[in-house]
Amino acid sequence: xxxxxxxxxxxxxxxxxxxxxxxxxxxxxxxxxxxxxxxxxxxxxxxxxxxxxxxxxxxxxxxxxxxxxxxxxxxxxxxxxxxxxxxxxxxxxxxx
Numbered sequence: 001x002x003x004x005x006x007x008x009x010x011x012x013x014x015x016x017x018x019x020x021x022x023x024x025x026x027x028x029x030x031x032x033x034x035x036x037x038x039x040x041x042x043x044x045x046x047x048x049x050x051x052x053x054x055x056x057x058x059x060x061x062x063x064x065x066x067x068x069x070x071x072x073x074x075x076x077x078x079x080x081x082x083x084x085x086x087x088x089x090x091x092x093x094x095x096x
Contacts, residue, residue: 003058004025004058005025005056005057005058006023006024006025006056006057006058006059006060006062006063007023007024007025007027007030007054007055007056007057007063008021008022008023008054008055008057008063008066008067008070009021009022009023009024009027009030009031009051009053009054009055010051010052010053010054010070010078010081010082011031011034011043011048011049011050011051011052012048012050012052012089013046013047013048013049013050014047014050016089018046018048019075019078019079019082020042020043020046020048021067021070021071021078022067023063023064023066023067025060027051027054027096028096031051031093031096034048034049034051035049035093037049050089050091050093051091051092051093051096052082052086052089052090052091052092053081053082053085053086053092054092
């Protein structure tokens with residue numbers, strides 16, 4: 001039996017002017033919540049609904065630590081992280 005997976009992800013808006021980093025144990029559900037504006041607050045307000053980056057972890061503490069590391073980095077570092085795996089900034093939702 002496989003253990004639960006935890007994901008760190010970055011979503012953005014249409015113009016890529018906003019980057020939001022989060023952590024979740026259900027990436028499909030969380031991206032759906034962002035896409036349909038089901039989460040009140042920052043992501044709904046700024047229409048942040050395009051999944052452009054994600055990483056999977058078996059350990060929730062590692063995922064949370066990675067989220068903090070990414071959030072603590074500069075916008076330039078976040079862009080470099082995204083472009084290393086997704087240079088076209090495609091919405092990766094369909095690849096889940």
